[in-house]
Each structure stands twice: as C-alpha cells, then as structure tokens.
Amino acid sequence: MLIVFEGIDGSGKTTLSNRVARELRQAGLRVRHVREDGKLASPVSEGLRLFTKNPLHLALTPMAELLLYSARETQLLEEVTRPALAEYEVVIADRFLYTAEVLARWGRGLPEHAVRPVVDACTRGLRPERVFLIDVDPAIARARRRISKLLAPDTGVPSSRKGLAGAGMQTRLRAGYRALAAESPEQWTLIENTDVTLEALVTQLTQEVLRMVRGGEPGTPSSTPRAPTPPRSADEARARFLERVDRWMEEEPGLAAWFLSGLEGADIDERRERLATRCPELIAHGLSGLTDASAWDLRARLEQAAPVQVLGSLKALAAESPQAWALRERWEQRAPEAVAASLDGLGSEQAWAMRERLHGRFPEPVVTSLTRLGDARAWVLRERWLSQRGGQAALDQEKVARIACRSIRGVDDAPAWDWRERAWEVAPDAVLRTLEGLDSERAWALREQHAGRASRLVLESLRGLNNPRAWALRESFGVSCEEALESFEGMDGATAWRLRQALADTWPAATVKSMGPLASSARGQELISRLLTDHPRDFALLRQAARVAAHPGQERRHATA
Ligand SMILES: Nc1ncnc2c1ncn2[C@@H]1O[C@H](COP(=O)(O)OP(=O)(O)O)[C@@H](O)[C@H]1O
Ligand SMILES: Cc1cn([C@H]2C[C@H](O)[C@@H](COP(=O)(O)OP(=O)(O)O)O2)c(=O)[nH]c1=O
Known part of the structure; x- marks a missing residue:
C-alpha cells in the first residue's frame, strides 16, 4: 500500500511522515519510507534535487523544471517505490508527482493539457492508496520554517x-x-495542521493507516471548520489576533513569539514578557528596529541569553541610538561577529571606528556591513578583504562572491559593477539582491531581463523607487508576486492606490502592509475592513490589521495623506 504525504513547504510532511513510519513499525508492520529522515532513497533523485535547488540555474524554464521534478520522482518510483511495494506492507513517500504537477500548473501557470501527459507517462497508472494533504496557512508554514532556521543557525545550508x-x-x-x-476525495484526505499538536496528528494518521491496512473503511475526513465571522475593524482584528497568539502560548510558544515580532503596545509587551524566558532568541529577534522603553528594557534582560539576536535587533531607528552603542561596546569582545554585523549600512564616525577595530580579526562581517556605502573608506576595506582572499579572481568562488554581493548592496559605482560582473557567473541570485534601490541604466537592464525568473528579488529591489520603470515592473509582476506591494510601502500617489486596489484580493496582507502609515487614513481603514470581511481566514491579514489598530499605550497614528 502506497501512502503519500503532500503539502506546501514547511507544512509538516517530513516530520509527520517519519514519525508515522516509526509508529507503524512499532505496531508491527513492515514499512518502507522512501525518504527516511528527509533523504531520498535514490541517489539519482537526490542529485536531481540538488540540481533543481541550485540558484545558479536561475534560467530554468517552467517546462524544463516540470521535466526535472518529474524525473526526480520517476527515478525514485522505479528504483525504490515500485520494488518496495512488492516487499513491504506499507510504503511511505514524502512528495510524489503531484508536487511536480502542482508546481507546473498552479505555480508556473502551465496549462493542464501540457502537464497531465507528462505526469501520466511517469506514473504509468500507479495510484497511491491514500494521499495525506498536510494543509497549513502559508504564513504559519513560513513562520515554522523560519523559526527552525533561527534556532539552528548557519548549518551551512546552501542558498536555494x-x-x-x-x-x-x-x-x-x-x-x-x-x-x-x-x-479525488476518495483518495485524498485533507489534514489541517494549524491548531493541532504534532503528537495528535501522528496518532490520527497512524490510526488511519492501520485501519486501512486492516481492510477497514477510511475514517471520515476531518470536516473543514466553518469560516469565522469576520472582524469588522482593525481594533477587532487586533483582539482576534491576540486570542490566536494566546492559544499558541502553551502548545507552540515559538509561533506565539514569532508573530509578536515588530508589534508595539502594552498588550504585546505583556505577552513578550511571558514568553521571554521560554523563547529568548525569538523574542529578542522580534525586537528588531523597536525603540520604545520596553524594547530597550527587554534587550537588557535578554542580552545574556540571546546576545546574537539582541545585537541583530539593532536595525532601522534602533541602530544609532546611545543604548545601541552601549550594547555593542559591552559585546565587542564576547560576540564580535554579531557586533560587526549590527553595523549594517551605518556611516557614522562611531561605526567606522568600530569597523577599524574589528576588521583585522573579523573581515567578513565587517565587509558585509558596508551595505549602501560607496565612499572611498568603504572601498579600502572591501579591497583589503578581497586581496586577502586572492584578489578579483576570488570572485569566481561562490562563497566569496556571496559575501562580496552582500557588501555592495545598494552601491552603484563602477567598482561595484566590476564585482557584479564576476559574481554573476557563480551567484546570479546574490547579484540581483544587490540592486536594492539602484536607479542606473545597468540596474534596470538587469532587472528587466530577469524579472520573469526571479521576480521576488527584482521586485524587492524596487523598494522606494517611484518612476515609470519601477511601476511598469510592479504592474507586470504584481499578480504573481506579492513583494511588488511591499516595494512601495507608504507611497500615496494615484498609481500606488490603483495597484493596491487591483491586487488587494490576491495579496490582502501585503496590501495592508504596503499602505504603511496610510493604513490609518479613512481610505486605508475602509480597505482594511473590506478585506477582513472577504478573507476571514487569512492569518497574515489579521496580523497586519492588528498592527494598524490603535493600541494601549500609544496614540493612533494619523497619516498625512
Ligand atoms: N503541528 C505542529 N506543531 C508544531 N510544529 C510543527 C507542526 N507541524 C510542523 N511543525 C514544524 O514545522 C517545521 C516544518 O516541518 P517539516 O516536516 O520540515 O515540513 P515539510 O517537510 O512539509 O517542509 C518543523 O520544524 C516541524 O517540527
Ligand atoms: C522552485 C520551487 C519549488 N518548490 C517546491 C516544489 C518542489 O518539489 C520542492 C523542491 O524543494 P526541495 O527542497 O528540493 O525538496 P523538498 O521540499 O522535498 O525537501 O519545493 C517551492 O515550494 N517553491 C519553489 O519556488
């Protein structure tokens, strides 16, 4: 019997399928998991996985991508899954050709008639007995992935x-x-993984498979919960958001801590306090850019438990304040790399003095902190670092190229373009990220050429740009790429509002975010109420609306329209 786990990234497929396999073995069944502990049992499939993951292959077209993902699954199917079906009672797969089909059709927009024949040729009539669709709100799946990443820092995961x-x-x-x-409701079961513990799901799925193996009828599929009554205003949304956070507080405190990030108000502070001991890294990370008294107070209390995240939170308005400098000085000896990284983009005398002190021992974080700095001083440090790595030729090495690109983000001079040219061969995605805010002809040419295959990177680089070329790209790619909206946060022209209206129902949360301070204007409030009514289940929208609400301890901000 073939059981497949499907779902978006971070939905819980890998964790659940492995736990269920273990439980079934303990129940005495002979079980083969064709991706035990996340590793595909066919080395060829694993090789294809690495190939398709590699950002060097930026130019991969939708059809070529479909064929490669199909090849990965077909190889696994023929080499491992089919033979295992003859030998084991239960064979478990984490993804199947459905992944390739969904990516091609819904992800890339290829028509069904182009995709189905490919998939059918690969499966040759094999139909899994059951597909568990692990279904999660994408905002929650993303948060879970980012939390794991933050808590298991830099394990050398390559870019993707x-x-x-x-x-x-x-x-x-x-x-x-x-x-x-x-x-195919008789074959697929939708498993809701938003407000459930992993333990409960492991038990539910194990029981379901045992029932099937013993020849029982499949259990009644879990009914989809009814849509909640929509909140009518940003204030109601804030109350609803906090209720949701409170439910996670015990079962999954990491998620509660994550979603409080960047929010202000006494109601938020009180919850941060309660989570600070259990999730110090996440709470510290969530103070990013905050400058109110309670944020500084929490930083002081968390700096021993989570120094790297506390230093990492010294962004935006918090970066150059006296408290930030005192913190850096306290940690300069004990966490020099995090201190150096916290100088990102700072051009003050104090920042330069600290860079000079740290550069000898920690060249990399110092060099990557030179974002947006194009003056002679910045280039002296960059060139010194590069010559230590072997000079310009070292930009042919991916690792060096990536550091170089981080250093020249937002820098538009000739030496920066020389670096981009060399780095392109080994890290094109990193080069596209360097275009942040650039308005030169070369930057536009690169954007226009690659917007189709790396739309997020290109659209993010438009942040703050207000000219016809920027709007043309936003218009063309906004429907498929929500980052278009974030790139004009706070802008108030007719074009900005027209685009918000056009994209609001496709990307409700990003639309609210893109309003920035304008969200509290009458026009903004009206749009938010309408979106809350039409998208009552969208958690990211609820959170953005909560951010806009008047909150205890602070006057409501009024936009100057
Ligand atoms: N119900 C849940 N409660 C808590 N954590 C969860 C839950 N479901 C998934 N996770 C966590 O989410 C992260 C992503 O899960 P993973 O199994 O790697 O997803 P996928 O294989 O679908 O990408 C993991 O850290 C996992 O422990
Ligand atoms: C290219 C791409 C793939 N995917 C999905 C479909 C692919 O089969 C899958 C490949 O990711 P990968 O990390 O190779 O595999 P897995 O998630 O199984 O560990 O990710 C996305 O979610 N977003 C993307 O932009």
Missing part, C-alpha cells in the same frame, strides 16, 4: 532557487493541492 518567485508561490501551490484533493 526556491523562494525566487516570492512568498506568494506557496499560496498558489496550496490552492493547487486543494484542487487536486477536491477532484
């Missing part, structure tokens, strides 16, 4: 082609999986 299309890709893929499930 995934994500180049933007966060909205996961919303489209989720819709695709749900459509396939609706087409």
Whole structure:
C-alpha cells in the first residue's frame, strides 16, 4: 500500500511522515519510507534535487523544471517505490508527482493539457492508496520554517532557487493541492495542521493507516471548520489576533513569539514578557528596529541569553541610538561577529571606528556591513578583504562572491559593477539582491531581463523607487508576486492606490502592509475592513490589521495623506 504525504513547504510532511513510519513499525508492520529522515532513497533523485535547488540555474524554464521534478520522482518510483511495494506492507513517500504537477500548473501557470501527459507517462497508472494533504496557512508554514532556521543557525545550508518567485508561490501551490484533493476525495484526505499538536496528528494518521491496512473503511475526513465571522475593524482584528497568539502560548510558544515580532503596545509587551524566558532568541529577534522603553528594557534582560539576536535587533531607528552603542561596546569582545554585523549600512564616525577595530580579526562581517556605502573608506576595506582572499579572481568562488554581493548592496559605482560582473557567473541570485534601490541604466537592464525568473528579488529591489520603470515592473509582476506591494510601502500617489486596489484580493496582507502609515487614513481603514470581511481566514491579514489598530499605550497614528 502506497501512502503519500503532500503539502506546501514547511507544512509538516517530513516530520509527520517519519514519525508515522516509526509508529507503524512499532505496531508491527513492515514499512518502507522512501525518504527516511528527509533523504531520498535514490541517489539519482537526490542529485536531481540538488540540481533543481541550485540558484545558479536561475534560467530554468517552467517546462524544463516540470521535466526535472518529474524525473526526480520517476527515478525514485522505479528504483525504490515500485520494488518496495512488492516487499513491504506499507510504503511511505514524502512528495510524489503531484508536487511536480502542482508546481507546473498552479505555480508556473502551465496549462493542464501540457502537464497531465507528462505526469501520466511517469506514473504509468500507479495510484497511491491514500494521499495525506498536510494543509497549513502559508504564513504559519513560513513562520515554522523560519523559526527552525533561527534556532539552528548557519548549518551551512546552501542558498536555494526556491523562494525566487516570492512568498506568494506557496499560496498558489496550496490552492493547487486543494484542487487536486477536491477532484479525488476518495483518495485524498485533507489534514489541517494549524491548531493541532504534532503528537495528535501522528496518532490520527497512524490510526488511519492501520485501519486501512486492516481492510477497514477510511475514517471520515476531518470536516473543514466553518469560516469565522469576520472582524469588522482593525481594533477587532487586533483582539482576534491576540486570542490566536494566546492559544499558541502553551502548545507552540515559538509561533506565539514569532508573530509578536515588530508589534508595539502594552498588550504585546505583556505577552513578550511571558514568553521571554521560554523563547529568548525569538523574542529578542522580534525586537528588531523597536525603540520604545520596553524594547530597550527587554534587550537588557535578554542580552545574556540571546546576545546574537539582541545585537541583530539593532536595525532601522534602533541602530544609532546611545543604548545601541552601549550594547555593542559591552559585546565587542564576547560576540564580535554579531557586533560587526549590527553595523549594517551605518556611516557614522562611531561605526567606522568600530569597523577599524574589528576588521583585522573579523573581515567578513565587517565587509558585509558596508551595505549602501560607496565612499572611498568603504572601498579600502572591501579591497583589503578581497586581496586577502586572492584578489578579483576570488570572485569566481561562490562563497566569496556571496559575501562580496552582500557588501555592495545598494552601491552603484563602477567598482561595484566590476564585482557584479564576476559574481554573476557563480551567484546570479546574490547579484540581483544587490540592486536594492539602484536607479542606473545597468540596474534596470538587469532587472528587466530577469524579472520573469526571479521576480521576488527584482521586485524587492524596487523598494522606494517611484518612476515609470519601477511601476511598469510592479504592474507586470504584481499578480504573481506579492513583494511588488511591499516595494512601495507608504507611497500615496494615484498609481500606488490603483495597484493596491487591483491586487488587494490576491495579496490582502501585503496590501495592508504596503499602505504603511496610510493604513490609518479613512481610505486605508475602509480597505482594511473590506478585506477582513472577504478573507476571514487569512492569518497574515489579521496580523497586519492588528498592527494598524490603535493600541494601549500609544496614540493612533494619523497619516498625512
Ligand atoms: N503541528 C505542529 N506543531 C508544531 N510544529 C510543527 C507542526 N507541524 C510542523 N511543525 C514544524 O514545522 C517545521 C516544518 O516541518 P517539516 O516536516 O520540515 O515540513 P515539510 O517537510 O512539509 O517542509 C518543523 O520544524 C516541524 O517540527
Ligand atoms: C522552485 C520551487 C519549488 N518548490 C517546491 C516544489 C518542489 O518539489 C520542492 C523542491 O524543494 P526541495 O527542497 O528540493 O525538496 P523538498 O521540499 O522535498 O525537501 O519545493 C517551492 O515550494 N517553491 C519553489 O519556488
């Protein structure tokens, strides 16, 4: 019997399928998991996985991508899954050809008639007995992934082609999986993984498989919860958001801590306090950019438990304040790399003095902190670092090229373009990220050429740009890429509002975010109420609306329209 786990990235497929396999073995069944502990049992498939993940292959077209993902699954199917079906009672797969189909059709927009024949040729009539669709709100799946990343820092995970299309890709893929499930309800079971513990799901799925193996009828599929009554205003949304956070507080405190990030108000502070001991890294990380008294107070209390995250939170308005400098000085000896990284983009005398002190021992974080700095002083440090790595030729090494690109983000002079040219061969995605805010002809040419395959990177680089070329790119790619909206946060022209209205129902949360301070204007409030009514289940929208609400301890901000 073949059991497949499907779902978007971070939905819980890998964790659940492995736990269920273990439980079934303990129940005495002979079980083969074709991706035990996340590793595909076919080395060829694993090789294809690495190939498709590699951001060097930025130019991969939708059809070529479909064929490669199909090849990965077909090889696994023929080499491992089919033979295992003859030998084991239960064979478990984490992803199947459905992934390739959903990515091609819903992710990239290829028509069904182009995709189905490919998939059918690969499966040759094999139909899994059951597909568990692990279904999660993409905002929650993303938060879970980012939390694991933050808590297991830099394990050398290489950059990935995934994500180049933007966060909205996961919303489209989720819709695709749900459509396939609706087409074959006798085969697919939708498993809701938002407000459930992993333990409860492992038990539920194990029981379901045991029942099937013993020849029983499949259990009644879990009914979809009814849509909640929509909140009518930003204030109601804030109350609803906090209720949701409170439910996570015990079962999954990491998520509660994550979603409080960047929010202000006494109601938020009180919850941060309660989570600070259990999740110090996440709470410290969530203070990013905050400058109110309670944020500084929490930083002081968390700096021993989570110095790297506390230093990392010294961004935006918090970066150059006296408290920030005192913190850096306290940690300069004990966490020099995090201190150096916290100088990101700072051009003050104090920042330069600290860079000079740290550069000898920690050249990399110092060099990457030179973002947006194009003056002679910055280039002296960059050139010194590069010559230690072997000079310009070292930009042919991916690792060096990536550091170089981080250093020249937002820098538009001739030496920066020399670096980009060399780095392109080994890290094109990193080069696209350097275009942040640039308005030169070369930057536009690069954007226009690659917007189709790396729309997120290109659209993010438009942040703050207000000219016809920027708007043309936003117009063309906004429907498929929500990052278009964030790139004009706070802008108030007719074009900005027209685009917000056009994209509001596709990307409700990003639309609210893109209003920035304008969200509290009458026009902003009206749009938010309308979106809350029409998208009552969208957690990211609820959070953005909560951010806009008047909150205890602070006057409501009024936009100057
Ligand atoms: N119900 C849940 N409660 C708590 N954590 C969860 C839950 N479901 C998934 N996770 C966590 O989410 C992260 C992503 O899960 P993973 O199994 O790697 O997803 P996928 O294989 O679908 O990408 C993991 O850290 C996992 O422990
Ligand atoms: C390219 C791309 C793939 N995907 C999905 C579909 C692919 O089969 C899958 C490949 O990711 P990968 O990390 O190779 O595999 P897995 O998630 O199984 O560990 O990710 C995205 O979610 N977003 C993307 O932008």
